Amino acid sequence: MSWATFVPNMLDEAVEARASDIHIEPGKKHVRIRFRIDGTLRLYRLLPMARCASLLSQLKIMADMDIGEKRLPQDGGFSRENIEIRAATIPTLYGEKMVLRLLQPYNPFSRVEELGMDEGQLAQVQKWIVQPSGLLLVTGPTGSGKTTTLYTILRELNTTERNIVTLEDPVEIRLDGVNQVQIDEKTGLTFARGLRSILRLDPDVVMIGEIRDRETVEIAVRTALTGHLVMTSLHTADAASAMTRLMDMGVPPYLVASSVTGVIAQRLVRKICSHCTGEGEGCPRCGGSGYYGRVAAFEVLSVDEELQELVVQYPSANQIRHHVLQRGMVPLREHLVSLMSAGETSRLELQRVVNIDV
Numbered sequence: 001m002s003w004a005t006f007v008p009n010m011l012d013e014a015v016e017a018r019a020s021d022i023h024i025e026p027g028k029k030h031v032r033i034r035f036r037i038d039g040t041l042r043l044y045r046l047l048p049m050a051r052c053a054s055l056l057s058q059l060k061i062m063a064d065m066d067i068g069e070k071r072l073p074q075d076g077g078f079s080r081e082n083i084e085i086r087a088a089t090i091p092t093l094y095g096e097k098m099v100l101r102l103l104q105p106y107n108p109f110s111r112v113e114e115l116g117m118d119e120g121q122l123a124q125v126q127k128w129i130v131q132p133s134g135l136l137l138v139t140g141p142t143g144s145g146k147t148t149t150l151y152t153i154l155r156e157l158n159t160t161e162r163n164i165v166t167l168e169d170p171v172e173i174r175l176d177g178v179n180q181v182q183i184d185e186k187t188g189l190t191f192a193r194g195l196r197s198i199l200r201l202d203p204d205v206v207m208i209g210e211i212r213d214r215e216t217v218e219i220a221v222r223t224a225l226t227g228h229l230v231m232t233s234l235h236t237a238d239a240a241s242a243m244t245r246l247m248d249m250g251v252p253p254y255l256v257a258s259s260v261t262g263v264i265a266q267r268l269v270r271k272i273c274s275h276c277t278g279e280g281e282g283c284p285r286c287g288g289s290g291y292y293g294r295v296a297a298f299e300v301l302s303v304d305e306e307l308q309e310l311v312v313q314y315p316s317a318n319q320i321r322h323h324v325l326q327r328g329m330v331p332l333r334e335h336l337v338s339l340m341s342a343g344e345t346s347r348l349e350l351q352r353v354v355n356i357d358v
Contacts, residue, residue, distance in 0.1 A: 003058040011080060020102060026052045026095035038270045038294050039143055056096055063087035070096055086170060103172045109152040121300040129153055134261035135224035139234040139242040145268045145296050146233040147172055150207055154178060157205055165201055167194045168209040191216040208232040214250045221251055224259040238332060239265040239301035240321035257311040263301040265332055268294040269345045269353050280346060295344050297335040
């Protein structure tokens with residue numbers, strides 16, 4: 001087997017299968033290669049363990065990683081046919097495991113109304129993004145579509161009248177007319193340092209790929225309070241928890257109340273394959289899984305004066321959640337159940353993604 005042939009074929013097949021990640025995992029007898037497709041892992045190949053070292057060396061060379069270092073985690077990356085590929089390794093009991101993240105160079109949506117929100121949610125979000133200032137949070141676990149939502153909002157805001165600057169790690173989709181900055185911590189270009197520099201570039205809209213530390217969140221809040229629209233993502237279970245996360249990171253409650261305009265919490269669930277002979281039975285198109293593609297579910301939390309008054313009292317996430325539900329917020333669970341009722345996804349998929357009984 002020639003790696004010069006195998007590796008390009010593997011990458012091509014991963015792209016064709018719509019994979020987001022490739023997992024290369026050494027075991028006692030075999031190297032297992034799996035693709036993550038629509039959020040779940042599927043087996044691609046089993047190779048003899050004797051081939052593991054040479055395969056990883058080939059990929060390390062492509063990703064500009066140290067092929068001699070096998071005891072410490074490494075990160076690297078490379079490009080192939082307009083697709084950015086990020087590589088990461090970590091030593092395991094049987095050798096190094098490598099994951100390749102495939103960053104597809106396109107966004108399927110060009111306007112917020114295409115994301116799948118209900119009418120009330122859409123109206124709130126469209127109201128937020130035309131405001132000249134404020135902090136908009138998009139939250140959810142890894143792989144829940146946060147980046148897609150942020151890019152879709154950027155596309156809608158991308159006009160000649162606005163100066164849009166982003167800080168990303170990595171830049172996943174290139175947008176003409178948007179000033180995208182790639183974070184490079186090895187050279188000292190961190191989110192916090194980049195954000196301070198952006199403020200001298202006369203921005204109208206700032207997108208921060210992810211809030212990772214206290215310094216970055218403090219600068220982001222100040223930026224939102226000084227006449228800029230700021231968007232970023234967090235990892236929390238729901239919209240209410242995003243508000244308390246900012247306070248847990250050291251932002252005073254009164255600044256959270258005055259800066260945040262709204263929170264979008266979301267999940268992705270697999271769609272039942274429409275090409276199967278029987279619903280969800282499996283077919284060649286879906287690889288026998290019964291699912292093809294994914295659909296998003298949302299909850300949208302709008303910060304009004306009453307919620308601001310509550311937030312300055314340093315409430316718990318449960319207190320915030322109770323308040324916004326009383327005010328009519330559609331919870332994530334309800335949106336998910338509506339997708340199941342409409343035949344777009346299944347009961348088992350809801351249980352897999354959010355562990356709810358319906």
